[in-house]
Amino acid sequence: MELNEGMAGTGSHKTASERDEVAALESLQFTDEIRRLMSAPATDNASSFTALLELPAPQAVQLIHSPESAKLIAAPAPSPNVDDFKGSFHFPFNSELIERATRFSVFTGDGNINDNNKTNSPEPTSYNSSASLQKPVKSEPTETESSQPLVSGPTVENRSIKRKDREKVKGSTKKSKTKAKESSDDADKLPYVHVRARRGQATDSHSLAERARREKINARMKLLQELVPGCSKISGTALVLDEIINHVQSLQRQVEFLSMRLAAVNPGIDFNLDSVFTADSGSLMDSNFSGIVMPTMWPEVQLNGNRQQYPQQLHFDALQQPAWGKEEVCNNYITPENSLLSYDSGNSASLQSNQLKMEL
Amino acid sequence: MRPCNSLKLEFLKNWIMGLQRWSFSKKEMGILERKKAIKLSADIAMASARNGTTRWSRALIANAYSKHDKHLVSKGASTEYSRRIRSKKILKRSCRRIRRRSKGLVRERTRILKNLIPGGELMNEGSLIEESLDYIVSLRAQVDVMRSLVSASEVDR
Numbered sequence: 427m428e429l430n431e432g433m434a435g436t437g438s439h440k441t442a443s444e445r446d447e448v449a450a451l452e453s454l455q456f457t458d459e460i461r462r463l464m465s466a467p468a469t470d471n472a473s474s475f476t477a478l479l480e481l482p483a484p485q486a487v488q489l490i491h492s493p494e495s496a497k498l499i500a501a502p503a504p505s506p507n508v509d510d511f512k513g514s515f516h517f518p519f520n521s522e523l524i525e526r527a528t529r530f531s532v533f534t535g536d537g538n539i540n541d542n543n544k545t546n547s548p549e550p551t552s553y554n555s556s557a558s559l560q561k562p563v564k565s566e567p568t569e570t571e572s573s574q575p576l577v578s579g580p581t582v583e584n585r586s587i588k589r590k591d592r593e594k595v596k597g598s599t600k601k602s603k604t605k606a607k608e609s610s611d612d613a614d615k616l617p618y619v620h621v622r623a624r625r626g627q628a629t630d631s632h633s634l635a636e637r638a639r640r641e642k643i644n645a646r647m648k649l650l651q652e653l654v655p656g657c658s659k660i661s662g663t664a665l666v667l668d669e670i671i672n673h674v675q676s677l678q679r680q681v682e683f684l685s686m687r688l689a690a691v692n693p694g695i696d697f698n699l700d701s702v703f704t705a706d707s708g709s710l711m712d713s714n715f716s717g718i719v720m721p722t723m724w725p726e727v728q729l730n731g732n733r734q735q736y737p738q739q740l741h742f743d744a745l746q747q748p749a750w751g752k753e754e755v756c757n758n759y760i761t762p763e764n765s766l767l768s769y770d771s772g773n774s775a776s777l778q779s780n781q782l783k784m785e786l
Numbered sequence: 787m788r789p790c791n792s793l794k795l796e797f798l799k800n801w802i803m804g805l806q807r808w809s810f811s812k813k814e815m816g817i818l819e820r821k822k823a824i825k826l827s828a829d830i831a832m833a834s835a836r837n838g839t840t841r842w843s844r845a846l847i848a849n850a851y852s853k854h855d856k857h858l859v860s861k862g863a864s865t866e867y868s869r870r871i872r873s874k875k876i877l878k879r880s881c882r883r884i885r886r887r888s889k890g891l892v893r894e895r896t897r898i899l900k901n902l903i904p905g906g907e908l909m910n911e912g913s914l915i916e917e918s919l920d921y922i923v924s925l926r927a928q929v930d931v932m933r934s935l936v937s938a939s940e941v942d943r
Contacts, residue, residue: 639912646915653922664891670918671895674902677925682821684932685828688939689821 793835793927800831801931826850832928833904842917843924845905874908 627633650670651657657669804827830850833843896914900906903918 643912643915646912646919650915650919650922653919664895667892667895667899670922671898671902674899674918674922674925677922677929678902680929681828681925681932682825684929684936685825686817686821687936688932689817689824 790927793924794931796835797828797832797924797927798931800834801828804828804831828928828932832924836920836924840917840920841909841913842904842906842921845908849904878908 627637647663647666651660651666654666654669654673657666660666660669805824829846833846833850836843896911899918900909900914903914903921906914906917909917
């Protein structure tokens with residue numbers, strides 16, 4: 427059954443599934459509205475959103491949802507978004523949404539709403555309406571988007587286009603949705619952002635889009651405020667930005683200063699390598715100091731970069747047991763292929779052997 | 787928020803590899819050069835620890851590749867980024883209206899922040915904040931690792 431599939435599919439990523447449910451529930455409510463009102467679409471020539479907005483709300487909803495469900499049928503389901511949200515976003519998925527959005531302006535005068543509803547449910551899209559039937563609508567916290575602060579860049583623009591289209595649609599249905607006072611907004615996970623207009627707020631498309639954008643930015647600013655020390659008490663965007671700028675500048679200056687210090691500490695860069703390998707442990711703070719003494723003899727002997735890998739390797743063998751015993755993440759070591767820095771075979775041989783030993 | 791250890795480890799590994807490559811090429815270096823080398827390799831290591839998931843890391847690598855020595859950064863990784871950034875720059879330049887006055891405090895500060903974060907000029911405001919969030923975390927990890935290195939290297943003096 428689609429229900430089980432939907433639940434299994436959305437089980438892995440809770441927040442995305444919540445949003446899916448809300449979105450699907452919204453679409454269900456719209457279809458209920460349509461059924462209730464059941465007036466035939468008056469105009470067929472609505473080829474623009476302005477024409478759409480002139481219609482009374484229920485008819486507009488009807489018009490919107492008939493082509494939408496028609497498109498849902500027509501366009502086969504994209505790969506489930508739940509998995510996509512974990513990491514990068516697929517481009518084909520977004521391009522399909524672009525097509526959908528462009529086709530939004532074309533309204534097919536579908537009188538057969540019931541069929542569309544029925545065919546809507548078995549549709550294995552991410553808006554799995556059948557899955558949402560059982561679950562109650564949860565008010566979405568806007569901060570859950572902060573759980574994924576990293577979003578791949580180029581897809582954001584595509585999604586913002588989708589968001590605006592959707593919001594125009596939802597804005598026209600404010601009258602029927604006055605009871606739903608919460609507004610859910612996430613522009614990062616779903617390609618469509620379903621924003622419900624709050625009571626007494628403007629519903630034209632621009633302000634809706636603007637509000638969605640504002641809320642997203644405010645959520646992120648709150649995160650930043652928590653991150654930067656001493657920022658939580660400050661109110662007001664400008665001052666918070668001030669603090670953030672100061673913090674970033676101080677961190678950058680610290681990096682400069684520390685690198686200068688590291689450069690000055692010993693006349694060889696190789697020194698870093700040895701002491702790092704021995705000093706580094708799980709927390710990076712409790713260095714194995716006894717182990718440092720031995721390798722520091724080496725850099726004074728070999729000052730230039732033409733280090734032999736051989737003595738380096740010997741040291742690593744000897745010192746690895748105590749130093750790396752506390753290593754917590756043995757599987758986190760980058761293999762040479764993973765790293766973006768490419769290096770030659772001489773290095774790779776020694777490092778690989780080191781990594782092999784580290785995985786003990 | 788304390789940066790997690792895995793990030794620090796990743797950064798460290800990348801950095802060491804980068805430093806090894808440096809040491810192969812440059813035998814004699816003045817202290818300033820060495821500092822630049824260290825910092826550059828640290829920055830690139832931090833950016834590559836992010837593995838291309840954030841914009842600032844990609845921008846940083848692309849900048850480093852175009853400006854500094856090319857052997858530190860693998861060619862394949864950066865050309866795509868630099869291409870993307872170049873196209874974005876062209877687009878921005880063509881679309882931008884000539885409006886240099888930054889009205890309002892927030893605008894001014896946003897502009898400053900954009901200059902601070904690598905590749906920030908090309909981002910819109912929402913992603914800028916996101917990127918700065920990640921950038922701050924990465925910078926903190928970098929500072930922690932470097933500081934522990936310094937303390938470790940000075941212990942036996």
